[in-house]
Amino acid sequence: MAAKKILMLVGDYVEDYETMVPFQALQMVGHTVHAVCPDKKAGDTVRTAIHDFEGDQTYSEKPGHNFVLNFDFAAVRAEDYDALVVPGGRSPEYLRLNDQVLGLVKNFAEAKKPIAAVCHGAQLLAAADVLKGRACSAYPACAPEVRLAGGEFVDIAVDKAHTEGNLVTAPAWPAHPAWLTAFLELLGTRITL
Helix, strand or coil, X not given: CCCCEEEEECCCCEEHHHHHHHHHHHHHCCCEEEEECCCCCCCCEEEEEEEECCCCCCCEEEEEEEEECCCCHHHCCHHHCCEEEECCEXXXXXXXXXXXXXXXXXHHHHCCCCEEEXXXXXXXXXXXXXXXXXXXXXXXXXXXXXXXXXXXXXXXCCCCCEEECCEXXXXXXXXXXXXXXXXXXXXXXXXCC
């Protein structure tokens, strides 16, 4: 298996599990992951938030960790990467206001490179205008944005993932086993025991 170079877009109050788990798991199987945030460099941190499903009408939010970035945003060039990961939480809500971030997402989509987005990550895909005619899953509260962007919202169980072409999406972190498995398949990753 050829190791891949993966870009992960994060920002303050990115969902903790949706950042930490793929960041570590993708490295564990041999891939390089650069976690970046606009206006920050390697060694800087972003705050994370833990979203949980406790029987309320929506998720609850608790303080997470300080996640250390390992690459400079200013040095990112989309053509240097094989794939993109977009975690959820609150960061996609404001990252979508950054033209450089939108340009990166568009570049990955146009090049048909693998993209894995989870939960509110669909907000960034919608703002980058890469969902037109595409089916994707997301946290259910993002369904209107997916539809307004010309996409088809796929309503699946919280622990399932949806793949369409180069795009792997899921509703939330309980889908990590399915979501990461599907993403690894797109990357051509082979794990043997």
